[in-house]
Amino acid sequence: MRQRIVAGGLALIAAFTGSAAWDGWRLHQQVMAVNERELGNLATALSGEADRNLQAVDLLLRDTATWYEGFAQRTDADAVGAALASRAVGVQQVSVLTIVDASGLQRFRSRATGEPLADVSDRPYFLKQRETDTAGLVINEPIVTRTERQPGLVVSRRLSRADGSFDGVVTAIVTLQALQTAYSAIAPGERSSLLLALEDGSVVVQQPPSASLTRVPELSALKGGARIDTWTSPADGRAKLAAVMGVGKQPLVLAITRDLEEALRPWHDEMRSATLRTLLACLLIALAVAALLRQLRRQAQAERERQRLEARLQQTQRLEALGTLAGGIAHDFNNILGAILGFGELAQQEAAPGSALRRHIDRVMQGGARARLLVGRILEFSRSSVADKAPVHVQTLMEELVAMLAATLPRGVDLEARLDAGDSAVMGDSTRLYQVAMNVCSNAIQAIEGSGTVSIRLRRAELRTQRTLSHAELLEGPYLCLEVQDTGAGMAPEVLQRIFEPFFTTK
Structure with a gap:
């Protein structure tokens, strides 16, 4: 068009x-x-x-x-x-x-x-x-x-x-x-x-x-x-x-x-007038074309925004449906698990220490504990579990994470860290923030085949205008920006589109 x-x-x-x-x-x-x-x-x-x-x-x-x-x-x-x-x-x-x-x-x-x-x-x-x-x-x-x-x-x-x-x-x-x-x-x-x-x-x-x-x-x-x-x-x-x-x-x-x-003076006079008329006509045509193109751009932007909002709505609806289903299953499973762990504790108390029966019951209790952790994660995803938010000193959190990663790096992989957050803090759950950062850095390390470098940068950022992201919108104001970069092969486009889906993995 x-x-x-x-x-x-x-x-x-x-x-x-x-x-x-x-x-x-x-x-x-x-x-x-x-x-x-x-x-x-x-x-x-x-x-x-x-x-x-x-x-x-x-x-x-x-x-x-x-x-x-x-x-x-x-x-x-x-x-x-x-x-x-x-x-x-x-x-x-x-x-x-x-x-x-x-x-x-x-x-x-x-x-x-x-x-x-x-x-x-x-x-x-x-x-x-x-x-x-x-x-x-x-x-x-x-x-x-x-x-x-x-x-x-x-x-x-x-x-x-x-x-x-x-x-x-x-x-x-x-x-x-x-x-x-x-x-x-x-x-x-x-x-x-x-x-x-x-x-x-x-x-x-x-x-x-x-x-x-x-x-x-x-x-x-x-x-x-x-x-x-x-x-x-x-x-x-x-x-x-x-x-x-x-x-x-x-x-x-x-x-x-x-x-x-x-x-040729009459001709020159008429040509000056004709040139002016032609230039004005061409200018009007150019302005009309520019206006039409701008309208098309606005329509295209509006269409893209509509599609983006529809995609976000569909994603939200899918997540809500999945969360509702997972929450219902987790509650039911948690009830069953409560009975299993309760009777297991009673059986554990009655079994003689060191006996084969006690060992079997201990294994059942360990499996029940892992199941309880899994139920907790499912409940967190379904938003049935509300975490308390507190100020988190991200600089200290990332220094601990870098120290942990440096001790477990595979051979041939180098870690470069530049942490410039200073005393800045964010409101959140330190455990979950640590887990998110650890998962991202672990994925970066695992993406490197052979030798390579993982770069971690933490810096302050100031947004002067509102910015729309793929799954959220950021308002104006100060932020902390965590960037993790690796020299691996990168993600395929179809994988990149699904990185925010719960429980999605390529492993």
Whole structure:
């Protein structure tokens, strides 16, 4: 029963734990799916918007290049400047539209910036456009432009002569401040950020702004993979969820990131609550199992106590029945024995001393005396004979017994005695106490085959709680404890159960 209760409790705990684990896993998948949809949809929308803006800039550059390559009045700076200004005004992202000749010198601008026309022949975008006629749209990494002395992106296209040779570049400058302002209205969420970077990892825009993050080359590797990936930010070392999208066919990537801890915060909150509920449920189950086991133990103890009391009652009843029978027989036998001894004494007085008849009568009287002793013992067992109790100095009694035993020990048997009772005394019959102690010690000596040791110890003992023994109960208080130990073979269990039965012997 106890094993079934424990097994049932463990099964319930396992069921609760498994259910909580399943619910936690399912909630984790749901939370991750929500983050994937939110970040992915936002990244898709923003990358599409960025692609449309770049297409507008590219269209402006294509249109300007086509117009400038066929424009005959290139020497008229005012006319070229006005034409550039009219084109740039239609694209709000562009701060300045510039024409650069084949030597790398700026020739015309869509507006005055307060800076002189500069030499940009060393700029990477100019070098790339000059080296090949297939570069197409080139976006330079963020630099401080010589046109406005502000950080910005330089987007360029090649200018070609009629024979296809290099004739310079047309550039559109988009300031980083303008880009940052454009994206500042976008709220990606708590502990989330927006990143716009070139394919080499150079950060163009970051919202919210951060000066510690300038390059993220690993983001380009995530482009085109899963809709959402896990990425560790080099700025703060925190694990993040990242939705990375390419910006059309442009050499740009746009990423929406969110701290993994923040993304999973609803899941963590629910799991803490679920863990607490599961622990409470498991604790309640454990308490219920413990209560049931305690109840079973109490029932088992009560059953054992009942069986013990029944056994004691049965033993008492058997002893009472045996005592009653023995007492009745002893009284009847004592009456007969009284007549025998009485007439025997008369016959003994009339028989001549030394005669054969006198010897026969003496033997009869000796047998009658032994019979009287036997009747006395039977009457004592039947409680028909009440002995007077007096203080018994057990230390002296045991010293006499040890002296008696030491003189009659068989060869090879040693006797060790440790008597520490002092002046303690008990109420009882000294003769019967001596007889009990002698019988126990004699049995110990007889139990040794060959050589061995019998140890006798008498000591004081203090019981602080009531103690139940096999045939009696001891109350709290001071006692004398007599211990007899031998190195013999010991008693078999069936013999041990009957050692307190009257007249029982294995001899």
